[in-house]
Amino acid sequence: MRLTVKITIAVLLGIALIFSAYSYFSIQREREQLKKNLSREARHIGESLRYIVTELWQQRGEEVAINFLKKANQEYEQTLVRWVWIEGEAPQEFQPRVPVEQLDDLFNEETVALLAGSPDGGDYLLTYLPLLIDDNRIGAIELSESMDEMHDYVQESLRRSAIVIGVSICSALLFMGALGSIWIDRPMRKLRAQAERIGTGDFTPSVNLPGRGEIAELSSTIERMRGQLVDAREAEQIANQEKFETLEKLRHSERLATLGQLSAGMAHELGTPLNVIAGRAKLIRGAGMDPDDISRSATIIGEQADRMTGIMRQLLSFARRGKSQKQDVDLNTVLRGLQPLLGPTAREKGIVLLINEIEQPLPAHVDPAQIQQVLLNLTLNGIQAMPNGGEIALSGMRPTVTQAPEKFNDERIRWICLKVTDQGIGIEIENLRQIFDPFFTTKDIGQGTGLGLSIAHGIIEEHGGWIEVESRLGEGSCFSVYLPEAAAGELA
Amino acid sequence: MEAVCLDVHPHILLAEDDPELLELLIFVLLRAGYQVTGCDNGLQLLEELERVESYDLVISDLRMPALTGLEVLESQFDNSQCPPFICMTAFGDEKTHATAQKLGAVATIDKPFDLDDMIELIQTTLSGKNTHHYLRGVDHD
Numbered sequence: 179m180r181l182t183v184k185i186t187i188a189v190l191l192g193i194a195l196i197f198s199a200y201s202y203f204s205i206q207r208e209r210e211q212l213k214k215n216l217s218r219e220a221r222h223i224g225e226s227l228r229y230i231v232t233e234l235w236q237q238r239g240e241e242v243a244i245n246f247l248k249k250a251n252q253e254y255e256q257t258l259v260r261w262v263w264i265e266g267e268a269p270q271e272f273q274p275r276v277p278v279e280q281l282d283d284l285f286n287e288e289t290v291a292l293l294a295g296s297p298d299g300g301d302y303l304l305t306y307l308p309l310l311i312d313d314n315r316i317g318a319i320e321l322s323e324s325m326d327e328m329h330d331y332v333q334e335s336l337r338r339s340a341i342v343i344g345v346s347i348c349s350a351l352l353f354m355g356a357l358g359s360i361w362i363d364r365p366m367r368k369l370r371a372q373a374e375r376i377g378t379g380d381f382t383p384s385v386n387l388p389g390r391g392e393i394a395e396l397s398s399t400i401e402r403m404r405g406q407l408v409d410a411r412e413a414e415q416i417a418n419q420e421k422f423e424t425l426e427k428l429r430h431s432e433r434l435a436t437l438g439q440l441s442a443g444m445a446h447e448l449g450t451p452l453n454v455i456a457g458r459a460k461l462i463r464g465a466g467m468d469p470d471d472i473s474r475s476a477t478i479i480g481e482q483a484d485r486m487t488g489i490m491r492q493l494l495s496f497a498r499r500g501k502s503q504k505q506d507v508d509l510n511t512v513l514r515g516l517q518p519l520l521g522p523t524a525r526e527k528g529i530v531l532l533i534n535e536i537e538q539p540l541p542a543h544v545d546p547a548q549i550q551q552v553l554l555n556l557t558l559n560g561i562q563a564m565p566n567g568g569e570i571a572l573s574g575m576r577p578t579v580t581q582a583p584e585k586f587n588d589e590r591i592r593w594i595c596l597k598v599t600d601q602g603i604g605i606e607i608e609n610l611r612q613i614f615d616p617f618f619t620t621k622d623i624g625q626g627t628g629l630g631l632s633i634a635h636g637i638i639e640e641h642g643g644w645i646e647v648e649s650r651l652g653e654g655s656c657f658s659v660y661l662p663e664a665a666a667g668e669l670a
Numbered sequence: 671m672e673a674v675c676l677d678v679h680p681h682i683l684l685a686e687d688d689p690e691l692l693e694l695l696i697f698v699l700l701r702a703g704y705q706v707t708g709c710d711n712g713l714q715l716l717e718e719l720e721r722v723e724s725y726d727l728v729i730s731d732l733r734m735p736a737l738t739g740l741e742v743l744e745s746q747f748d749n750s751q752c753p754p755f756i757c758m759t760a761f762g763d764e765k766t767h768a769t770a771q772k773l774g775a776v777a778t779i780d781k782p783f784d785l786d787d788m789i790e791l792i793q794t795t796l797s798g799k800n801t802h803h804y805l806r807g808v809d810h811d
Contacts (some may be wrong), residue, residue: 447760450691457695469680478690526733553715
């Protein structure tokens with residue numbers, strides 16, 4: 179609307195200026211014309227009077243001529259006729275209304291016409307017709323005509339001009355307001371709404387204004403921009419989706435690799451119950467068992483089968499993870515769940531696995547399967563770093579002082595720390611900086627993907643936390659996983 | 671006369687940390703006519719070996735609390751009086767077998783194994799044919 183108003187005001191100012199100038203000049207001209215007419219009229223009357231006065235003066239003398247002029251005033255009501263002396267001393271009643279200096283031309287026997295103000299404020303057109311009397315004294319007939327009529331006329335003209343200007347401004351305002359609304363405001367509003375929609379990411383509706391004007395061009399430009407943005411967003415979405423899927427695949431394959439490592443330990447764990455089952459079955463099949471022993475054997479077979487089912491279930495629940503889903507969990511529960519998965523592998527390698535929960539809950543909003551994956555990864559790395567056995571400890575804690583990295587430095591967040599401490603060979607200092615890099619591995623070819631720690635790092639970063647590592651060669655390493663604590667009430 | 675007695679009822683020292691398997695093996699060995707002493711960890715096995723010197727055969731699980739079977743075997747490496755040693759391990763790999771053999775085990779059997787095969791192996795071992803046997807569990811059934 180503001181644009182229309184501005185244009186309207188500019189145009190109206192122009193119109194008003196032109197009108198005013200036109201009115202001014204035409205009034206000026208009319209005024210001149212009027213003055214000329216009046217002047218001519220006065221001169222005609224004056225000429226006639228001068229002729230008569232000259233005759234009277236010559237035949238009957240001064241007094242009669244002047245009296246005639248006085249009488250003439252009664253005939254010409256609008257015009258005052260007087261006799262004035264230009265030369266020599268004259269009584270007040272024969273003095274011209276203007277100073278004699280302005281009437282120099284009378285001495286050349288020329289008629290003088292001029293405008294003069296009277297003491298009462300009115301304007302007069304004064305016409306002096308010189309008359310050379312016998313004794314060479316110059317007098318004149320003074321015709322003075324009030325200009326009030328002309329002033330009235332000019333006033334009227336001005337008034338009319340003002341009305342015309344006012345009316346044209348009003349009608350132009352209405353007209354341009356309506357046209358501006360149709361031609362500018364409405365399309366502009368549409369375009370603005372469209373631009374705002376695009377700004378908020380809503381690319382659905384298409385606005386294409388008809389015509390070939392600037393606004394239509396702007397509209398088609400916006401429309402083109404919308405198309406390009408839609409394309410760009412689609413491309414970005416596809417790229418993101420691909421990236422996400424690749425990352426998911428990568429994580430899944432790392433999970434399978436972990437599963438492979440775990441399954442060796444699990445298989446060992448299955449050997450003993452299988453042996454019991456096979457042996458008991460053989461006892462039952464063989465002759466000479468009393469019914470009580472047979473029944474007992476059958477019970478034991480059942481129990482051992484359950485034990486194996488439990489082991490397989492642990493493994494499968496890890497292998498078949500559902501969709502990534504964050505939820506409020508007590509990290510103590512996650513720690514506890516690692517015992518059945520890691521226990522067999524640790525036992526197989528002659529390593530004591532310690533899981534230290536703490537009494538207070540460790541509430542966090544995490545995807546438990548992913549955190550489990552991270553801890554498994556760190557622990558299996560620890561186990562691999564301990565060829566000669568030892569202890570590996572998984573502990574949950576609430577650190578009292580946390581030196582968070584800069585990007586996590588927020589005093590409102592309380593941190594939970596999960597530590598994996600091994601007594602392994604330790605990590606070389608030059609490798610410490612690279613251990614989280616993808617494809618960095620110190621293991622033999624075929625022993626590791628080099629992705630485990632990189633993926634663990636990615637998972638923890640996604641959860642708004644970080645991993646720290648301390649290591650001493652020959653003494654062991656400690657990986658600390660920091661995760662933000664969820665508000666106490668949120669724990670499900 | 672004591673020797674005759676031993677021949678009739680050879681005394682087997684059995685170490686296995688899983689109570690169910692220990693019970694089953696004791697039952698089977700007793701029924702097969704052996705004297706059996708059972709232990710459920712490596713340390714007990716070692717103490718038993720040092721306390722009584724008259725065992726005819728040791729059958730031990732490799733993975734046990736306190737001391738592993740291999741550690742016990744290793745400790746008896748220089749003991750010429752040590753009875754023949756049969757090791758048991760779950761799905762054991764070549765490396766474990768080789769280590770056991772190197773440390774002097776007469777045989778290493780993989781769980782799950784067939785009980786009859788085990789009795790046969792014990793008989794073979796006790797009859798003096800101390801050749802190494804590798805029983806691959808129930809496959810031999």
